[in-house]
Amino acid sequence: MEIIRPHTLSGFMELLPDRQAAFDDMLERLRRTYALYGFTALDTPVIESSDVLLAKGGGETEKQVYRFTKGDSDLSLRFDLTVPLAKYVALHYSELSFPFRRFQTGKVYRGERAQRGRFREFYQCDIDVIGDGALDIINEAEIPSVIYKAFTSLGLERFVIRVNNRKILTGFYSMLGLADKSGDIMRTVDKLDKIGPEKVRAILTDDYGIPGDTAGDILAFIAIKGTNDQVISALESYRGRDGLFDTGLDELKTVVRYLGDFGVPEDHSAVDLTIARGLDYYTGTVYETTMLDHPEVGSICSGGRYDDLAGYYTDRKLPGVGISIGLTRLFFVLEDCGMLNPELPTAPADVLIIPMTDDRGPATKLATSCREAGIRTQIYTENKKFKARLTYANRLGIPYVLLLGEDEIAKNMVSCKDMESGTQELMTTGDLIAHVLSGIEKKRAAAPIKE
Amino acid sequence: MEIIRPHTLSGFMELLPDRQAAFDDMLERLRRTYALYGFTALDTPVIESSDVLLAKGGGETEKQVYRFTKGDSDLSLRFDLTVPLAKYVALHYSELSFPFRRFQTGKVYRGERAQRGRFREFYQCDIDVIGDGALDIINEAEIPSVIYKAFTSLGLERFVIRVNNRKILTGFYSMLGLADKSGDIMRTVDKLDKIGPEKVRAILTDDYGIPGDTAGDILAFIAIKGTNDQVISALESYRGRDGLFDTGLDELKTVVRYLGDFGVPEDHSAVDLTIARGLDYYTGTVYETTMLDHPEVGSICSGGRYDDLAGYYTDRKLPGVGISIGLTRLFFVLEDCGMLNPELPTAPADVLIIPMTDDRGPATKLATSCREAGIRTQIYTENKKFKARLTYANRLGIPYVLLLGEDEIAKNMVSCKDMESGTQELMTTGDLIAHVLSGIEKKRAAAPIKE
Numbered sequence: 001m002e003i004i005r006p007h008t009l010s011g012f013m014e015l016l017p018d019r020q021a022a023f024d025d026m027l028e029r030l031r032r033t034y035a036l037y038g039f040t041a042l043d044t045p046v047i048e049s050s051d052v053l054l055a056k057g058g059g060e061t062e063k064q065v066y067r068f069t070k071g072d073s074d075l076s077l078r079f080d081l082t083v084p085l086a087k088y089v090a091l092h093y094s095e096l097s098f099p100f101r102r103f104q105t106g107k108v109y110r111g112e113r114a115q116r117g118r119f120r121e122f123y124q125c126d127i128d129v130i131g132d133g134a135l136d137i138i139n140e141a142e143i144p145s146v147i148y149k150a151f152t153s154l155g156l157e158r159f160v161i162r163v164n165n166r167k168i169l170t171g172f173y174s175m176l177g178l179a180d181k182s183g184d185i186m187r188t189v190d191k192l193d194k195i196g197p198e199k200v201r202a203i204l205t206d207d208y209g210i211p212g213d214t215a216g217d218i219l220a221f222i223a224i225k226g227t228n229d230q231v232i233s234a235l236e237s238y239r240g241r242d243g244l245f246d247t248g249l250d251e252l253k254t255v256v257r258y259l260g261d262f263g264v265p266e267d268h269s270a271v272d273l274t275i276a277r278g279l280d281y282y283t284g285t286v287y288e289t290t291m292l293d294h295p296e297v298g299s300i301c302s303g304g305r306y307d308d309l310a311g312y313y314t315d316r317k318l319p320g321v322g323i324s325i326g327l328t329r330l331f332f333v334l335e336d337c338g339m340l341n342p343e344l345p346t347a348p349a350d351v352l353i354i355p356m357t358d359d360r361g362p363a364t365k366l367a368t369s370c371r372e373a374g375i376r377t378q379i380y381t382e383n384k385k386f387k388a389r390l391t392y393a394n395r396l397g398i399p400y401v402l403l404l405g406e407d408e409i410a411k412n413m414v415s416c417k418d419m420e421s422g423t424q425e426l427m428t429t430g431d432l433i434a435h436v437l438s439g440i441e442k443k444r445a446a447a448p449i450k451e
Numbered sequence: 452m453e454i455i456r457p458h459t460l461s462g463f464m465e466l467l468p469d470r471q472a473a474f475d476d477m478l479e480r481l482r483r484t485y486a487l488y489g490f491t492a493l494d495t496p497v498i499e500s501s502d503v504l505l506a507k508g509g510g511e512t513e514k515q516v517y518r519f520t521k522g523d524s525d526l527s528l529r530f531d532l533t534v535p536l537a538k539y540v541a542l543h544y545s546e547l548s549f550p551f552r553r554f555q556t557g558k559v560y561r562g563e564r565a566q567r568g569r570f571r572e573f574y575q576c577d578i579d580v581i582g583d584g585a586l587d588i589i590n591e592a593e594i595p596s597v598i599y600k601a602f603t604s605l606g607l608e609r610f611v612i613r614v615n616n617r618k619i620l621t622g623f624y625s626m627l628g629l630a631d632k633s634g635d636i637m638r639t640v641d642k643l644d645k646i647g648p649e650k651v652r653a654i655l656t657d658d659y660g661i662p663g664d665t666a667g668d669i670l671a672f673i674a675i676k677g678t679n680d681q682v683i684s685a686l687e688s689y690r691g692r693d694g695l696f697d698t699g700l701d702e703l704k705t706v707v708r709y710l711g712d713f714g715v716p717e718d719h720s721a722v723d724l725t726i727a728r729g730l731d732y733y734t735g736t737v738y739e740t741t742m743l744d745h746p747e748v749g750s751i752c753s754g755g756r757y758d759d760l761a762g763y764y765t766d767r768k769l770p771g772v773g774i775s776i777g778l779t780r781l782f783f784v785l786e787d788c789g790m791l792n793p794e795l796p797t798a799p800a801d802v803l804i805i806p807m808t809d810d811r812g813p814a815t816k817l818a819t820s821c822r823e824a825g826i827r828t829q830i831y832t833e834n835k836k837f838k839a840r841l842t843y844a845n846r847l848g849i850p851y852v853l854l855l856g857e858d859e860i861a862k863n864m865v866s867c868k869d870m871e872s873g874t875q876e877l878m879t880t881g882d883l884i885a886h887v888l889s890g891i892e893k894k895r896a897a898a899p900i901k902e
Contacts, residue, residue: 038829040799068519348491378489
């Protein structure tokens with residue numbers, strides 16, 4: 001038979017079992033967190049009709065889309081989870097209750113140029129709250145709390161959720177008579193961290209023809225820093241000059257006001273006037289999340305408030321607020337930073353039963369009892385030397401090996417070998433089950449991220 | 452803006468939130484069952500290089516594959532989870548420990564002709580045990596136990612796992628001097644349930660030129676019925692005439708011998724000499740699973756033992772045994788048969804908090820406490836009439852509504868409305884949390900399938 005060289009496409013993450021277990025653990029924690037906030041799980045097709053998926057058309061994204069025909073159909077693979085959500089809500093509008101709170105975790109596809117840390121197939125973990133015509137500001141205040149819970153559930157502690165409001169920015173540029181240039185300005189300001197204030201000033205004056213003192217006003221504005229209360233009180237000094245600005249400031253105050261009640265500690269949030277996000281999409285609160293020790297990674301969870309989710313599919317106004325975590329990239333980055341917890345249990349089984357008699361009956365019955373108690377159990381019956389069997393348990397990280405020989409069977413007992421300590425104890429099945437359950441409960445307390 | 456009609460491709464299942472919750476519940480139960488048996492979770496790309504995915508080539512399947520080019524790459528969407536597993540094991544051979552036990556649940560793609568109950572995108576839920584050169588028979592004996600646990604965990608009780616051994620069939624046809632026709636015969640015998648014994652006899656004699664008395668031998672053989680012990684003792688009468696037959700019979704006896712120890716009740720398994728499965732692939736034990744009350748559905752879980760998983764990618768001999776559950780089709784069928792349990796809790800939240808004051812602080816704090824206790828919590832703050840808010844809870848099936856007005860806040864209490872009974876009670880946050888947790892625990896005992 002001709003042998004084909006097995007390979008996996010570049011840009012497609014494929015993990016070995018132990019790393020896969022760590023990845024799945026993270027995914028499961030995010031799903032549990034999202035569910036805790038009353039979001040319903042959704043699953044939409046990976047393939048959609050191209051006219052639906054590319055309704056918005058144009059832009060960088062469209063070039064990256066995996067698009068093809070099958071029979072007469074022009075098909076595309078989803079490149080995010082937001083467009084499918086818009087389609088879903090427009091299509092099933094009359095069957096849904098609003099606010100519609102959904103989470104979705106799934107793979108999306110972008111044919112980006114292959115490079116380190118860039119993925120063509122990757123998981124997004126999204127939540128969105130969609131209103132029917134209107135959506136209360138409390139939904140925007142709640143989002144940082146979901147972000148906080150999501151990352152702490154993964155074991156991450158040193159991060160900050162940056163919050164801003166697009167109405168404040170748009171209103172501020174309006175005050176300066178620069179409403180028509182606000183997009184260009186925000187794009188420039190967004191580079192502040194990378195290029196510094198002097199280069200920002202140069203671009204504003206030279207490229208966009210903004211007078212020097214106005215550029216100074218902009219730089220002074222985005223330089224506003226401090227505690228959330230300090231920033232808000234600095235913003236208050238601009239009040240009364242633009243209606244949209246004032247609305248944005250009120251919204252920001254509401255969001256900040258409820259952070260503590262929603263369980264977000266003060267040192268985990270920061271009003272940051274430099275962030276803007278997706279320029280032609282977000283209209284209110286915007287979020288970014290950065291790791292304190294790894295600012296170079298950029299935002300690990302972003303999103304914001306938008307006014308019109310599904311304008312391409314329906315005349316109904318469906319405002320919403322949402323965030324997205326790119327889990328595949330996050331996993332890659334965490335591993336790269338050495339932040340994956342080596343203590344996380346990733347073994348496929350809690351116990352490995354090694355029968356030492358030809359009759360597999362006692363081992364099989366023991367396996368059945370362990371499984372009924374919720375213990376993940378494997379029986380090892382391959383024709384290998386005893387040492388090779390223990391090596392198997394060790395390589396997989398299985399914490400307990402159960403030995404069942406003539407002696408044990410005669411006494412109606414089991415020998416339980418703790419693979420970490422190396423100690424071996426003879427016990428009854430009942431004691432064994434209690435012993436293993438308490439041992440694995442301790443191990444399971446470990447979180448996937450360790451700082 | 453031009454409005455594009457939102458639609459979902461035919462053959463692609465897209466569920467409303469409550470049905471999605473039921474589907475996810477089933478998927479999660481299968482994953483938990485597989486994990487209980489010491490299988491490790493795997494995730495492989497949906498897109499693979501066409502030369503890898505179609506290494507086997509030819510056949511009905513290839514026509515159905517979604518294949519396309521992107522840049523210079525010839526790509527295909529996976530059409531099952533077995534070929535990606537073969538690639539994975541061949542590619543990562545040196546980094547894996549054998550026996551390698553993996554489960555994978557994921558979407559696969561087949562461009563079948565669209566018709567009722569046929570899906571082009573569907574979930575498969577597979578387990579496989581792969582040996583390195585050899586694989587002990589106990590692995591084949593364990594599989595029915597996984598099948599039994601998987602379906603009972605879903606709430607299905609009235610089903611039977613049919614077991615056969617391909618060596619017995621091949622050996623038997625060898626005895627009759629029909630080794631070269633065994634494929635044709637098995638394909639014909641496979642139709643027994645549909646066309647009856649007389650038509651089977653006619654095809655055997657007329658189409659394949661098998662002498663009448665030999666056809667009679669075949670019909671007598673496949674007519675062997677009874678308890679597992681009765682079938683095995685009937686098979687014993689053929690012993691000694693063909694080596695392969697004898698090996699198959701020994702294997703079948705081992706599989707049957709351990710069924711009880713593995714926790715499979717006698718009435719849930721049956722040796723069935725008429726089943727053969729994937730003719731050019733399986734070589735030992737084969738399995739089918741049928742619902743007693745819905746035989747028309749056919750097998751809902753099938754698989755078997757094979758000798759050569761990855762021959763297209765490696766010279767190493769990697770025998771294995773595996774099964775697959777097509778969950779998308781199963782879900783469709785169960786719904787069609789009215790077997791989805793309407794009592795299954797599918798609400799996105801356990802409690803809905805309705806604040807009755809302008810200050811959302813107390814409601815927000817209450818939400819935070821509930822979530823910390825593991826209660827899935829939503830706050831409803833939209834500007835709607837009180838009745839509309841209760842209707843929202845009702846439509847989503849949220850079991851408890853928590854009312855927080857001036858009165859409650861002054862007393863440091865919460866009014867908890869049980870949406871099923873309609874009763875309303877004032878309680879402390881502590882009592883409320885205990886009350887809700889015990890209520891949802893009861894509800895969560897419901898299984899997704901109800902017969």
